[in-house]
Amino acid sequence: MEAGTEMELFQPLQRENEEGYVFAQPATTYWRDAWRRLKRNRAAMVGLAVIVFLVFLALFGPYFCPYSYSDQDLTPEGINQPPSWRHWFGTDNLGRDLFVRVLYGARISLAVGVFASLIILCIGVIYGGISGYLGGKVDNIMMRVVDVIYGIPLVLVVILLMVILQPGLKNVMIAIGATYWIQMARIVRGQILSLKEQDYVMAATALGASRRRILLRHLIPNSIGPIIVTATLSIPEAIFTEAFLSFIGLGVAAPMASWGALASEGVQSLRSYPWQLLFPGLAICLTMLAFNFFGDGLRDALDPWMRR
Amino acid sequence: MMETTALLRVENLKKYYPIKKGFWKKVVGHIKAVDGVTFTIWRGETLGLVGESGCGKSTLGKCILRAVEPTEGRVEFILNGSPLEMTALDKKSLRAARRHMQMIFQDPYSSLDPRMTVMDIISEPLRVNKVCNKEEIEERVKKLVELVGLNVNHLKRYPHAFSGGQRQRIGIARALALNPEFIVADEPVSALDVSVQSQILNLLLDLQKEFHLTYLFISHDLGVIQHVSDRVAVMYVGRIVEMAPTEEIFFAPKHPYTEALIAAVPRPDPRFRKNKGVLQGEVPNPAAPPPGCYFHLRCPYATKRCAEETPIWDEITPGHFVACHYAHDLTLRPID
Numbered sequence: 001m002e003a004g005t006e007m008e009l010f011q012p013l014q015r016e017n018e019e020g021y022v023f024a025q026p027a028t029t030y031w032r033d034a035w036r037r038l039k040r041n042r043a044a045m046v047g048l049a050v051i052v053f054l055v056f057l058a059l060f061g062p063y064f065c066p067y068s069y070s071d072q073d074l075t076p077e078g079i080n081q082p083p084s085w086r087h088w089f090g091t092d093n094l095g096r097d098l099f100v101r102v103l104y105g106a107r108i109s110l111a112v113g114v115f116a117s118l119i120i121l122c123i124g125v126i127y128g129g130i131s132g133y134l135g136g137k138v139d140n141i142m143m144r145v146v147d148v149i150y151g152i153p154l155v156l157v158v159i160l161l162m163v164i165l166q167p168g169l170k171n172v173m174i175a176i177g178a179t180y181w182i183q184m185a186r187i188v189r190g191q192i193l194s195l196k197e198q199d200y201v202m203a204a205t206a207l208g209a210s211r212r213r214i215l216l217r218h219l220i221p222n223s224i225g226p227i228i229v230t231a232t233l234s235i236p237e238a239i240f241t242e243a244f245l246s247f248i249g250l251g252v253a254a255p256m257a258s259w260g261a262l263a264s265e266g267v268q269s270l271r272s273y274p275w276q277l278l279f280p281g282l283a284i285c286l287t288m289l290a291f292n293f294f295g296d297g298l299r300d301a302l303d304p305w306m307r308r
Numbered sequence: 309m310m311e312t313t314a315l316l317r318v319e320n321l322k323k324y325y326p327i328k329k330g331f332w333k334k335v336v337g338h339i340k341a342v343d344g345v346t347f348t349i350w351r352g353e354t355l356g357l358v359g360e361s362g363c364g365k366s367t368l369g370k371c372i373l374r375a376v377e378p379t380e381g382r383v384e385f386i387l388n389g390s391p392l393e394m395t396a397l398d399k400k401s402l403r404a405a406r407r408h409m410q411m412i413f414q415d416p417y418s419s420l421d422p423r424m425t426v427m428d429i430i431s432e433p434l435r436v437n438k439v440c441n442k443e444e445i446e447e448r449v450k451k452l453v454e455l456v457g458l459n460v461n462h463l464k465r466y467p468h469a470f471s472g473g474q475r476q477r478i479g480i481a482r483a484l485a486l487n488p489e490f491i492v493a494d495e496p497v498s499a500l501d502v503s504v505q506s507q508i509l510n511l512l513l514d515l516q517k518e519f520h521l522t523y524l525f526i527s528h529d530l531g532v533i534q535h536v537s538d539r540v541a542v543m544y545v546g547r548i549v550e551m552a553p554t555e556e557i558f559f560a561p562k563h564p565y566t567e568a569l570i571a572a573v574p575r576p577d578p579r580f581r582k583n584k585g586v587l588q589g590e591v592p593n594p595a596a597p598p599p600g601c602y603f604h605l606r607c608p609y610a611t612k613r614c615a616e617e618t619p620i621w622d623e624i625t626p627g628h629f630v631a632c633h634y635a636h637d638l639t640l641r642p643i644d
Contacts (some may be wrong), residue, residue, distance in 0.1 A: 197416055199414075202375055204418075207433040208406045208433070208437055209432070216430070221421075
């Protein structure tokens, strides 16, 4: 450089901060960040509140009621009562308190929703994870299997399974879990398919990490957002399917009753005693809406592409 | 600086990607990403690998580590005096061999797992290879973090809290964790700001001195290559066309493509006007390269012979390899 005279005008600045870099924010983890965004979504928070309320009622509600779900009052005045202060939701044709029965129904419905979606989660994540990570021919075959299952109406499959398995709470969960995992498998596979091309997977391979480790430590944790969202949204689906099964008489056995079974009984006397259908129906609607709003909110909160 | 014991011998390495078409995925051709490459890397040196985008530089680097399976050829790694044929290892021994060779990636954003803390990222190689217990791991990670110029207090942070340069430092710390002998640096600075580039380059050079590392330094930036390399290999459409000590490449190039590359280096001088012939034409399709010398369509010195005969890989002066029919006859313009 010939411009030596100009260069002399410049003097190196003394460094003040040798650390060079100070974080202005405290460390935010993925979950704290997601929770912050979720809190801003009003519909999701209402949904969450309703879910918490329902779970609370289902767990503790029956203990505060003077009746049991199987207590009958067969006197002419006792059956088919309209809603009153004694029986909030009225009574059915065997004189049983409908409020308590709806609360017990909530137990069954929520349990089916949660456990069926856990089964969906396990099968779907493992199946989709293996299919996406191994790729190639394995992926091709595994996904064709999924396509075939997807082509059959799922409710039909569940009904067939229920016929084989005998009605009962456990079997309802198994039947739903064993059929509805394909959605989860597809989503996980898609996630893993795109994630496995990332450099950090190559880096882990170059470090000598095993396939198992890469799948469990890198790929699945990075697709946890969509997995949780899908699992949350599969809960109302499972609840609805269980209600439907109970409605057509393939669900839990009497005198236990899920919302679907209650609705089924209510339909028979819809003209004379409409509240017998109204209350179980409302409960199903409310739960479905709450879970769906919450699931949608979760998707917005966990989706990294939406990050502002 | 240059020792003359070989660390890595690459012989006729090839990587072809099949092109599949139609419902039955019939193979209709191959993309020749790396097409018969032979060279040796000496212990303790930095071999710069330059070439245009898509010429197979990165694929070559990954093939050497077998992060990508080569189609053909041999890679021999000389470990403690005895040769280890990388291309013949089974999965288990390959995993063991990988301790000695690591990689630094181009994109500091996708090369770090966003769900892991810095601590987890840097300690992963130690955990995977089970080289030490928990306390030792923490010690080692702290040492590594200081070595690459990061703050020990930030180990619990996630990568998104760091800048590009800092992320690259994390990547370097991860690569160093197992005390490797050989590092493939795949465009380690091309995603960074110029001011940060020099910091990272100097860090790499300091670490090389301290730990006697050997680098295969892949870059498309000739300025960077000139700064860090002892020797330079120039790649064009999957083949190395010239390889020589850095000064010779820049001041006595023997291949017309090298000449064209160094003529295209931008100069930090506003009065400089580009007046020399810039290369005409396009890079040939690696699925269907032209016959003869791959460069003959764009070469200003090409003759009929170049279109017919593939030039041989020849050592024209000691240590200077060229693949050109007229390497002895042409007088090419050095860098100015």
